[in-house]
Structures are given as C-alpha cells and as structure tokens.
Amino acid sequence: MPETIKDLLYASEPRSSILARGWVRTKRDSKACSFLEITDGSCFKGLQVVVDATLPTADLLPRILTGASVEITGELIASPAAGQKWEVQAKEVKLLGEADASYPLQKKGHTPEFLRTIAHLRPRTNLFGSVFRVRSKMAFAVHRFFQERGFFYVHTPIITSSDCEGAGEMFQVTTLKPNTPTKPEQDFFGRPTYLTVSGQLQGEAFACALGNIYTFGPTFRAENSNTTRHAAEFWMIEPEMAFYDLFDDMTLAEEQVRYLVQAMFDECPDELEFFNKFIDKELVARLQQTLAKPFERISYTDAVEILLKSGRSFENPVVWGEGLQTEHERFLAEEHVKGPVTIFNYPKGIKPFYMRQNDDGKTAAAMDLLVPGIGEIVGGSQREERLDILEALMAAQGLEPENYSWYADLRRYGSVPHAGYGLGFERLLMFVTGVPNIRDVIPFARTPGHAAY
RNA sequence: UCCUGAGUAGCUCAGCGGUAGAGCGGGUGGCUGUUAACCACUAGGUCGUAGGUUCGAACCCUACCUCAGGAGCCA
Numbered sequence: 001m002p003e004t005i006k007d008l009l010y011a012s013e014p015r016s017s018i019l020a021r022g023w024v025r026t027k028r029d030s031k032a033c034s035f036l037e038i039t040d041g042s043c044f045k046g047l048q049v050v051v052d053a054t055l056p057t058a059d060l061l062p063r064i065l066t067g068a069s070v071e072i073t074g075e076l077i078a079s080p081a082a083g084q085k086w087e088v089q090a091k092e093v094k095l096l097g098e099a100d101a102s103y104p105l106q107k108k109g110h111t112p113e114f115l116r117t118i119a120h121l122r123p124r125t126n127l128f129g130s131v132f133r134v135r136s137k138m139a140f141a142v143h144r145f146f147q148e149r150g151f152f153y154v155h156t157p158i159i160t161s162s163d164c165e166g167a168g169e170m171f172q173v174t175t176l177k178p179n180t181p182t183k184p185e186q187d188f189f190g191r192p193t194y195l196t197v198s199g200q201l202q203g204e205a206f207a208c209a210l211g212n213i214y215t216f217g218p219t220f221r222a223e224n225s226n227t228t229r230h231a232a233e234f235w236m237i238e239p240e241m242a243f244y245d246l247f248d249d250m251t252l253a254e255e256q257v258r259y260l261v262q263a264m265f266d267e268c269p270d271e272l273e274f275f276n277k278f279i280d281k282e283l284v285a286r287l288q289q290t291l292a293k294p295f296e297r298i299s300y301t302d303a304v305e306i307l308l309k310s311g312r313s314f315e316n317p318v319v320w321g322e323g324l325q326t327e328h329e330r331f332l333a334e335e336h337v338k339g340p341v342t343i344f345n346y347p348k349g350i351k352p353f354y355m356r357q358n359d360d361g362k363t364a365a366a367m368d369l370l371v372p373g374i375g376e377i378v379g380g381s382q383r384e385e386r387l388d389i390l391e392a393l394m395a396a397q398g399l400e401p402e403n404y405s406w407y408a409d410l411r412r413y414g415s416v417p418h419a420g421y422g423l424g425f426e427r428l429l430m431f432v433t434g435v436p437n438i439r440d441v442i443p444f445a446r447t448p449g450h451a452a453y
Numbered sequence: 454u455c456c457u458g459a460g461u462a463g464c465u466c467a468g469c470g471g472u473a474g475a476g477c478g479g480g481u482g483g484c485u486g487u488u489a490a491c492c493a494c495u496a497g498g499u500c501g502u503a504g505g506u507u508c509g510a511a512c513c514c515u516a517c518c519u520c521a522g523g524a525g526c527c528a
Contacts, residue, residue: 028487035487048488066478083488101479106464107489108477113521114464168527198528223526224454236528315524326524379528424528437521438528449519 004042008076011086015076020047020088021096023124024068026107027061034061038070041129044270048079048087057093066107067099067124112440119444119453127278130271131441134264134433141263142216142237142425145256151212151239156199158218161191162403169222170194171232195220199238200420201354201407204383207240207418208410214239216425224448228437229374229427233446240420246356246365246382249419250342253369253378254295256423257340257431261290264432271433280434286372287432295340298332300324300363303343306336321347326375333370340371353393354407355381356417367421374431380421387411 005022022040029035032053039046049072051058064070071094079087104118105125115122122128143153159173173195175188184192199215206213215238222232239252264272264287276283298306307318307328316325324332324343333341344367348357355364369378384390390411394404401408429441439445444453 026489028490030485030487030490031483033486035490037488050486079486081486081488102463103478104463106478108464109489110464116520219528221527225526226454226521227524227526228522230527234528238528376528422528427528 005038005040005045005047006042008047008088009043009045009086011076014078014086018074018076018088020049020072020074022047022070024064024066024070024099026066027064029061034058036064036070036072038072039124039129041123041133044126044130044133044274045084048084049074049090050087051090051093055090055093057090060093060095063098064093064095065099065101065103067103067105069096069099070094071096112437116439116445123443126274127435128440130268130274131429131433131435132443134268134271135429135441135443137267138260138263138429138432139216139235139425141260141267142256144263145259146212146214146239149212151214152206152210154199154203154206154210154213154215155217156196156202156206156215158196159189159193160196160202161189161193162201162407168197170197171220171222197221198236198422200240200422203238203240203420204354204407204418205410207242207420208414208416211243212239212241226448228439229430231426231438231442231445231447234438234442235425237423237425238420240418242416242418244382244419245417246344246367246419249380249382249421250297250344250367250369253367253380253421253423254340254342257295257369257371257377257428258291260428261287261432265291275434280436283434289339290371293339295342295369296337297342297344298337300343300346303328303332307331310336321349323350329368329370329375330372333375334372338372340369342367342369344368351381353390353397353399354383356384357389357393365419369421371431373434373436374427377427377431378421378423380419382417382419385411385415385417387415 002021003019005020008018008020020038022038025037025039025046027034027036034051036049036051037046038049051061072088072090073092074088074090076086077089079085105121110125115125115128123132146153171194173193176182176186196219198219199217203213203215217235218233219236220233223230241248272284301320303324304318304320310331312331314327316327318328345358345363346366347362348364351364351366355366358365365382367380368376371377384393387408390408391401394401426438426441430436430438433441435441439447
C-alpha cells in the first residue's frame with residue numbers, strides 16, 4: 001500500500017528512497033531550488049519537498065501551482081532549516097494532475113462563507129481537513145464508548161411511518177406522481193411514510209429486548225430553521241437503556257460528553273492546537289474545564305429561581321411552566337455555572353407524551369445537557385412505562401392510539417423502567433472544535449434551500 | 454418564518470453624489486534554504502438584479518434575489 005505523508009513525517013530515521021504523493025499547498029521558488037509543501041490529508045502537517053533547479057524534471061515547476069497533485073521520488077532527510085523535522089530532497093518530480101490559476105484555494109485564509117460555496121474542495125484546506133478528520137475520530141469514539149460498556153448498536157429505520165411526536169416537521173417519502181389524484185394506500189408502502197426524525201421509539205423496542213442499545217445515524221427535520229445550530233440532515237446518537245432512571249440517564253450522558261472530549265485531547269492534538277489558535281482561543285481552556293470537575297445538575301424549578309434572582313433583565317420573561325429560552329440557557333451554562341450543566345424535571349406541559357410523569361403531578365422526568373457556546377447538546381428523559389398513564393398522555397396530545405399500538409405493547413408486555421437521550425453529533429463536533437457553524441462540521445450540509453452536490 | 458446587517462477584481466476589503474482602488478492570487482523579471490517568503494512591473498471589474506431620484510449614482514430611494522448574524526423550533 002502507498003505510504004502516506006503521515007507515515008513519512010513520523011519516520012524515526014532518514015531514508016534513502018521514498019515516494020511521496022499529495023497536493024501542493026504552497027510553492028516557494030528561488031534560483032537554485034523550489035520548496036513545495038505537499039499534503040495528502042493523512043494528518044494536519046504537510047511535507048516539505050526541495051526540488052533542485054538542476055533536476056531534469058525541474059522544468060515541470062512552472063506548471064506546478066497550488067492545488068496540483070504530484071508524485072515525488074527522493075530522499076527523506078533531516079531538514080537543515082527550522083520549521084520541520086524532516087524534508088524530502090527530490091530526485092524526480094511527476095505532475096499527476098495540473099491545477100491552473102482558476103483553482104480557488106489560495107495560500108491565504110478564506111472565509112468559511114466562501115468555502116461553503118466550494119464544498120467539494122474545502123476539505124483540502126487546513127480548517128476543513130481538520131474538522132473532518134476529527135469527525136471521523138469522534139464517530140469511532142462514539143462507538144467505542146458504547147461498545148466498551150456492552151451496548152448494542154441497533155439500526156433503526158430511515159424510512160418510517162411513525163412520527164416521534166414533538167421532534168419536528170418531516171420530509172415525506174413517496175413514489176406517487178405529483179399533481180395526480182392518488183390515495184395514500186396506493187403509495188409504495190401503502191401508507192404515508194417519512195424520513196425519520198428520531199430512532200427513539202424503535203430504540204425503546206430494542207432496549208426492552210437487548211437491554212442497553214444505541215443508534216447512531218442520520219435524522220431529518222423539515223423545519224425552516226436558519227441558524228448556526230440546525231441542519232435538515234444531521235447525525236444523532238440515541239442510546240436507550242432498560243432499567244435506567246432519569247439520574248442514570250444523566251450520568252451516562254455526562255460520562256459520554258467527557259469521554260468524547262478526552263478523545264479529542266488524546267487523538268486529535270494537532271487539530272485541537274490549530275482550532276485553539278485560529279478558531280476559538282478559549283477552546284482548550286473550555287475543554288479542560290469540562291474534564292476538571294463533574295457537571296453540575298440543576299432542576300428546572302431551581303433554574304427558574306436562579307434566573308429570577310440573577311438580577312438580569314432578559315428579553316423573554318422567566319416564567320415557571322414555559323420553556324427556557326436560548327438567552328436563559330446561555331446564562332445558566334456560561335455565566336452561572338461557567339461550564340456544562342444538566343437541567344432536569346421540566347414542566348410536563350412542554351414535553352412530549354413519552355416522557356415519564358413525576359409524582360409531583362407537575363413535572364416530567366426530562367433532562368437537557370447544556371454546554372457553553374452551543375446550548376442544548378443532549379435532550380433525554382426517562383420514558384413513561386405505565387400503560388394507563390401513557391395512553392392518557394397520548395389522548396391528551398391528540399394522538400391516534402392505533403398508530404402507536406406497537407409502542408404501547410412495550411408497556412403491555414413486561415414493561416420496565418427505561419430511559420434514553422439524543423446527542424446531536426454535529427453539536428458535539430462544534431463543541432470540541434470551536435467551529436461556530438453547524439454547516440462547517442458536515443461534509444455536504446443540507447439546510448433550507450441548500451442541497452447542491 | 455420574523456428581525457438586523459451585507460452584496461465593488463478569482464479571494465479579502467477600501468471608496469459612500471463628480472474619470473473604479475489596495476492587498477492576496479495569476480503573468481513577467483529579479484533576489485534569497487524558503488516557511489501564507491520578499492522586491493519591481495503587469496493583466497484583471499456593466500460596483501447582486503430591476504426600476505426610480507439627480508446635470509451626474511458603486512454611493513440616495515423602492516422592490517426583488519443571495520449570503521450572514523440573531524430569534525423561534527430543536528439535536
């Protein structure tokens with residue numbers, strides 16, 4: 001298999017003959033020689049290649065501009081200059097693919113807005129190369145976290161006929177031709193179907209069989225949301241655990257966030273350093289703080305008290321029974337706690353039917369984990385395991401019982417207490433990279449009006 | 454969807470009523486073991502689109518389009 005630039009940069013000794021392939025990041029010419037910096041995406045750093053002007057293949061140099069792909073045969077030597085440990089003294093240069101002057105990536109900083117317009121080329125930049133290496137490492141760490149704890153990975157359906165009530169608007173999936181009179185029964189599945197907004201309900205079925213399970217896959221929301229934290233297609237991590245109560249649930253969510261932050265330090269140090277320098281100067285300090293002490297937990301009722309006593313004037317009034325607004329959440333995480341905080345036991349009136357009703361008759365066993373800079377990163381609850389109460393809640397929220405009969409069966413036959421949560425993978429990536437826009441942590445982001453590529 | 458702001462060269466921006474500018478990127482030449490190198494010269498733009506005001510509009514007004522930020526919805 002071909003060697004990568006990462007292999008070469010981590011060499012322990014000089015080598016008399018190597019082959020390096022990659023894309024030219026910069027070229028610096030002098031009379032006697034040219035310096036190429038080439039990258040292949042295998043790691044953050046690039047490899048410096050020195051091409052002597054007397055080399056027979058040096059006449060290719062005028063055609064080797066930023067973005068060109070090259071193959072270099074040469075010698076790996078200790079670099080005589082500062083800036084890099086190793087460099088390649090080229091013996092032969094091959095131009096694999098030219099990139100002419102219209103190549104849009106220059107040797108200078110570009111705005112993320114511009115780079116979004118060239119989503120197919122942006123992974124070649126320092127920033128996006130780093131983001132997507134981190135995305136891969138974090139995805140694997142998510143699996144590792146659960147697998148180390150004996151959780152089973154369940155593939156819940158992408159196409160579904162059940163709407164996870166309260167999760168948002170759905171994209172319809174149909175093979176019926178538009179503008180022709182048709183009935184739902186004539187459709188492919190014999191009923192209306194949608195792209196899933198959550199695998200939770202199916203996840204509960206498997207938790208009530210395999211014990212501890214998780215899903216990790218794409219979910220879809222047809223909301224017309226235009227913010228830095230929302231996308232129409234995003235990846236969600238949804239564990240569901242039999243015999244867990246709300247506090248077990250919170251503990252697992254907190255552990256997972258800390259685990260993934262630790263993985264960032266352990267597995268992506270070069271990228272972390274880059275993000276801290278160019279994206280968010282507080283990033284490393286904030287992540288260290290995340291690991292330093294256990295996350296705080298505040299009940300919704302106490303949180304309302306804290307907000308009311310804060311002496312702060314908020315745009316939106318703080319009222320028990322209403323949802324916490326973004327400004328309230330930010331105050332709690334960024335100013336009151338100055339770190340991640342879990343808010344739990346929300347008023348039952350603002351939560352969906354499947355959340356377990358608390359004995360106080362006023363609240364539901366729900367929790368949100370808020371982090372500084374992002375806000376809500378996890379939303380979860382203990383699920384209502386009592387059939388009569390579940391049915392009453394469904395009726396109160398106007399749901400058709402027949403659509404949820406399979407879900408009610410989980411309570412009808414061997415019901416157990418259980419709990420779960422959803423962790424937004426992209427929001428987690430924003431948290432560990434400091435990248436402020438969700439569109440920049442998704443390879444090809446889907447947001448309202450945007451589905452190019 | 455609502456509110457706010459912005460659209461000027463390939464990119465980042467300045468110009469804010471009187472003949473379109475800079476830096477970077479490209480080209481040419483020079484120089485140097487260079488690090489987003491440096492120096493000189495050079496090419497490159499119907500100033501988002503359509504109307505309007507004015508002797509005169511990149512600049513003022515209106516509408517639309519696009520992008521961004523904030524809010525709501527949530528992960």
